[in-house]
Amino acid sequence: MWWWSGQVRPETRRPRDKKINRSLSRGLLVLYNDGMTQEPNIYELVGGDAPFRRLVDSFYARVERDPLLRPLFPADLEPGKERQFMFITQYFGGPARYNQQRGHPRLRMRHAPFTIGQAERDAWAGHMLAAIDEAGFVEPARSALREYFQRAATCLINANANAKSVELLG
Numbered sequence: 001m002w003w004w005s006g007q008v009r010p011e012t013r014r015p016r017d018k019k020i021n022r023s024l025s026r027g028l029l030v031l032y033n034d035g036m037t038q039e040p041n042i043y044e045l046v047g048g049d050a051p052f053r054r055l056v057d058s059f060y061a062r063v064e065r066d067p068l069l070r071p072l073f074p075a076d077l078e079p080g081k082e083r084q085f086m087f088i089t090q091y092f093g094g095p096a097r098y099n100q101q102r103g104h105p106r107l108r109m110r111h112a113p114f115t116i117g118q119a120e121r122d123a124w125a126g127h128m129l130a131a132i133d134e135a136g137f138v139e140p141a142r143s144a145l146r147e148y149f150q151r152a153a154t155c156l157i158n159a160n161a162n163a164k165s166v167e168l169l170g
Helices: 042-046 049-064 078-091 097-102 107-111 118-135 141-155
Strands: 002-004 020-025 028-033
Touching: 042 049, 042 141, 049 078, 049 118, 078 097, 107 141, 118 141
Parallel strands: none
Antiparallel strands: 002 028, 020 028
């Protein structure tokens, strides 16, 4: 599943691929495979919710033991586990539970209060990649998940360990 956001109204934008269907949900255009092909999305390919539930459980078990990451998470991990599960399943083609309950994901905004540098990114990504393997994802789903989580983790970096000060221009 791909996310698209822009100023062009969806009905005026020409589709790049006839296989892509568009739906508008709370101002977010979600592009997805609409079943015109026989190819299942990742969510369907792996069998639905169960492997994603294993992924989230395995990931959070690792975070719970991590001295660098654990302080970034609230005392009660259960609500975060459920939100992550809803987001991940939706992103990979499952039901739109996350959007229905929480609206647009706004990952950068939701993570902005936390200092995330390269070390935090690497620890988070390392736990997620290990959880993918522990949950039993196989190709091609395994590679798709690994690529997405590595990109997403990098996009959430908001701190530079080498910066001594911030210079405001303007």
